[in-house]
Amino acid sequence: MTPESGEPLLACRNVFKYFGALAAVNDFDLDVHTGDVVGIGGPNGAGKTTFLDVISGINAATSGEIRLEGRDISRVRPDLICHRGMARTFQLNAGFDSLSIRENVLIGSAFGLGDRGVPAVTYSRAMRERVDRALELCRLTDRAHATARDVPVLERKLLMLASAVATDPKLLLIDEPVGGLNPHEVDDVMEIVEGLVAEGMTIILIEHVMRFLLQLSRRVVIMHHGEKIYEGDTQGLLSDRRVVEVYLGAGTADRLQHMLAERAAPNG
Amino acid sequence: MKYRDLIIFAILLAIAIAFPWMGVKRYLIASALIMFCYATVVSQWNLVFGIAGIFSLAQVAIFAFGAYTTAVLGRYMDLTLWYAFPIAGLAGMVFSFFVGLACLRMRGIYVALLTLAISQVMFVLIQTDSACSPLNQRDNPATCVSFTGGAQGLGGFGSFGWRDVLGGRNWILGDYYTMLALLVVALIFTAAVTQSRIGLAFKALRDNEELARSRGVSVFKYQLIVFAASAFLTAMAGGFYAAHFGAVGSNLVAFPLLLFLISMLVVGGIGKAWGPLLGAFLLMAADEVFKEFSDWRNIGLGMIVLVFMIFLPEGVAGAIEAVSKRATRLWTALRRRSSA
Ligand SMILES: Nc1ncnc2c1ncn2[C@@H]1O[C@H](COP(=O)(O)OP(=O)(O)OP(=O)(O)O)[C@@H](O)[C@H]1O
Ligand SMILES: [Mg+2]
Numbered sequence: 001m002t003p004e005s006g007e008p009l010l011a012c013r014n015v016f017k018y019f020g021a022l023a024a025v026n027d028f029d030l031d032v033h034t035g036d037v038v039g040i041g042g043p044n045g046a047g048k049t050t051f052l053d054v055i056s057g058i059n060a061a062t063s064g065e066i067r068l069e070g071r072d073i074s075r076v077r078p079d080l081i082c083h084r085g086m087a088r089t090f091q092l093n094a095g096f097d098s099l100s101i102r103e104n105v106l107i108g109s110a111f112g113l114g115d116r117g118v119p120a121v122t123y124s125r126a127m128r129e130r131v132d133r134a135l136e137l138c139r140l141t142d143r144a145h146a147t148a149r150d151v152p153v154l155e156r157k158l159l160m161l162a163s164a165v166a167t168d169p170k171l172l173l174i175d176e177p178v179g180g181l182n183p184h185e186v187d188d189v190m191e192i193v194e195g196l197v198a199e200g201m202t203i204i205l206i207e208h209v210m211r212f213l214l215q216l217s218r219r220v221v222i223m224h225h226g227e228k229i230y231e232g233d234t235q236g237l238l239s240d241r242r243v244v245e246v247y248l249g250a251g252t253a254d255r256l257q258h259m260l261a262e263r264a265a266p267n268g
Numbered sequence: 269m270k271y272r273d274l275i276i277f278a279i280l281l282a283i284a285i286a287f288p289w290m291g292v293k294r295y296l297i298a299s300a301l302i303m304f305c306y307a308t309v310v311s312q313w314n315l316v317f318g319i320a321g322i323f324s325l326a327q328v329a330i331f332a333f334g335a336y337t338t339a340v341l342g343r344y345m346d347l348t349l350w351y352a353f354p355i356a357g358l359a360g361m362v363f364s365f366f367v368g369l370a371c372l373r374m375r376g377i378y379v380a381l382l383t384l385a386i387s388q389v390m391f392v393l394i395q396t397d398s399a400c401s402p403l404n405q406r407d408n409p410a411t412c413v414s415f416t417g418g419a420q421g422l423g424g425f426g427s428f429g430w431r432d433v434l435g436g437r438n439w440i441l442g443d444y445y446t447m448l449a450l451l452v453v454a455l456i457f458t459a460a461v462t463q464s465r466i467g468l469a470f471k472a473l474r475d476n477e478e479l480a481r482s483r484g485v486s487v488f489k490y491q492l493i494v495f496a497a498s499a500f501l502t503a504m505a506g507g508f509y510a511a512h513f514g515a516v517g518s519n520l521v522a523f524p525l526l527l528f529l530i531s532m533l534v535v536g537g538i539g540k541a542w543g544p545l546l547g548a549f550l551l552m553a554a555d556e557v558f559k560e561f562s563d564w565r566n567i568g569l570g571m572i573v574l575v576f577m578i579f580l581p582e583g584v585a586g587a588i589e590a591v592s593k594r595a596t597r598l599w600t601a602l603r604r605r606s607s608a
Contacts, residue, residue, distance in 0.1 A: 099471060
């Protein structure tokens with residue numbers, strides 16, 4: 001299903017990130033190929049967000065190698081990493097508060113693909129089309145004129161996602177897209193992300209809501225104390241002793257087993 | 269909304285053009301033209317501070333830089349001031365570009381401190397410049413002034429030249445309309461930049477720098493652009509100011525002027541399109557009314573800034589916006605009720 005052959009889109013080797021003596025990311029390796037949807041889970045403070053910060057250039061790695069399409073990006077500025085095709089969302093609902101939803105998305109579209117030389121004054125047709133497309137994919141078209149500051153939490157999360165999608169990323173990083181949402185809203189976001197997957201987008205997804213993570217991911221990575229303690233498919237995850245011990249707990253693992261079984265046989 | 273702004277602009281412009289012919293006293297014409305000058309500076313400051321969200325206090329230093337460049341070019345190179353103005357504008361851009369470069373790795377209050385320090389250095393350099401300049405050797409050695417004129421200030425560099433065209437009584441009209449033209453250009457320029465793609469990058473960096481960078485907006489590029497772009501008309505305004513008064517002095521970089529202009533920005537409404545104009549008008553008017561209490565001027569200005577920061581952080585423009593929004597809502601509600 002996924003083209004496992006050839007050079008990975010993203011290749012991380014021996015990545016470390018220290019805060020003082022704390023190894024928030026500890027000797028982490030990860031390969032992501034075009035078309036992958038990789039889920040990252042793990043307890044609070046495991047280092048998931050820090051890992052995203054490191055690969056997206058917000059917070060440079062202490063050491064290690066990070067390659068996007070074979071080119072080293074471990075010391076590249078976040079705006080240039082965005083131009084090279086990696087876009088992310090933030091765990092805390094970041095937005096351009098004084099601007100409309102449309103303008104928020106327009107920023108991703110107008111600057112996210114490259115911005116060399118003297119900046120033009122107006123927007124190209126392609127830019128506006130990317131905005132329309134991103135708004136549509138994230139179901140924000142009807143809300144485009146609302147001011148970011150005033151919109152409810154679900155829409156804030158979606159507008160952040162839409163502004164990332166508008167950069168037309170080769171790799172999309174999503175940090176806890178459903179944290180703080182009610183179950184109904186979780187389903188809405190799930191459908192939207194499924195839509196992005198259907199578009200063929202390559203995604204790294206962080207989430208605590210396991211049904212969300214398991215349903216969308218084709219491969220799951222579990223982090224603990226900055227290290228990778230599991231990498232593999234969703235079935236194996238629920239029977240992995242260490243993962244059940246440090247993260248899921250036996251009850252949750254059982255419940256998720258049932259959920260997956262039901263999903264595998266939807267008419268049963 | 270944009271349409272409404274255009275109408276307001278047209279009305280205000282018509283009033284400003286007619287103003288000198290409405291039988292007003294001459295000193296009011298002089299005050300109005302100073303107000304235009306300050307409003308120009310504040311509108312450019314608004315671009316840096318209000319639109320791009322950079323807490324720079326360098327605008328007054330750029331203004332003074334433009335004034336001194338004009339004075340020096342006029343005095344020592346015998347340049348007609350009409351040629352000196354654009355050169356001063358470009359020199360101001362270069363100056364501001366380097367200030368922006370120096371501030372690149374700083375954020376928030378540190379930018380304010382550094383830019384304030386730059387103004388202070390300029391002030392001290394001018395104040396202590398007392399050695400007779402070789403360029404002024406033609407003067408009698410006892411009265412020979414330094415290159416910048418030092419604490420006494422510098423004159424003798426010419427004017428707009430309207431006296432020759434309009435005569436001894438009406439030259440002030442020439443100064444008035446020249447200054448008005450500069451303000452009109454400044455307001456159109458600011459509005460255009462604010463609405464443009466470059467303006468969108470400024471606002472993105474202002475609202476959330478980390479997110480903006482993650483969406484491909486370069487801090488480096490847009491910070492330098494805003495520093496350079498906001499400096500041209502500011503330095504030109506400095507040149508016009510010098511041309512109107514026929515003299516420049518270190519008071520142009522001194523603290524009271526900085527305080528006066530920042531009060532305009534705060535009172536008018538930081539980041540608001542009409543803020544600089546409103547602020548300049550209100551503070552010039554207040555200054556006129558409270559002339560007798562001039563000893564208390566700086567304290568009063570400080571209090572005004574404080575009160576607005578706490579109770580009306582969006583300034584008068586923000587308050588008007590809020591009231592008109594509420595009025596529109598009330599109006600639509602009433603109409604709906606009457607039609608039902
Ligand atoms: N800027 C920072 N300075 C110091 N320590 C930090 C910093 N950012 C994160 N940490 C620490 O690094 C560790 C990893 O944090 P991180 O936010 O990456 O965890 P996470 O897996 O995203 O957790 P959560 O699920 O709660 O979002 C935590 O112990 C955190 O306290
Ligand atoms: Mg996190």
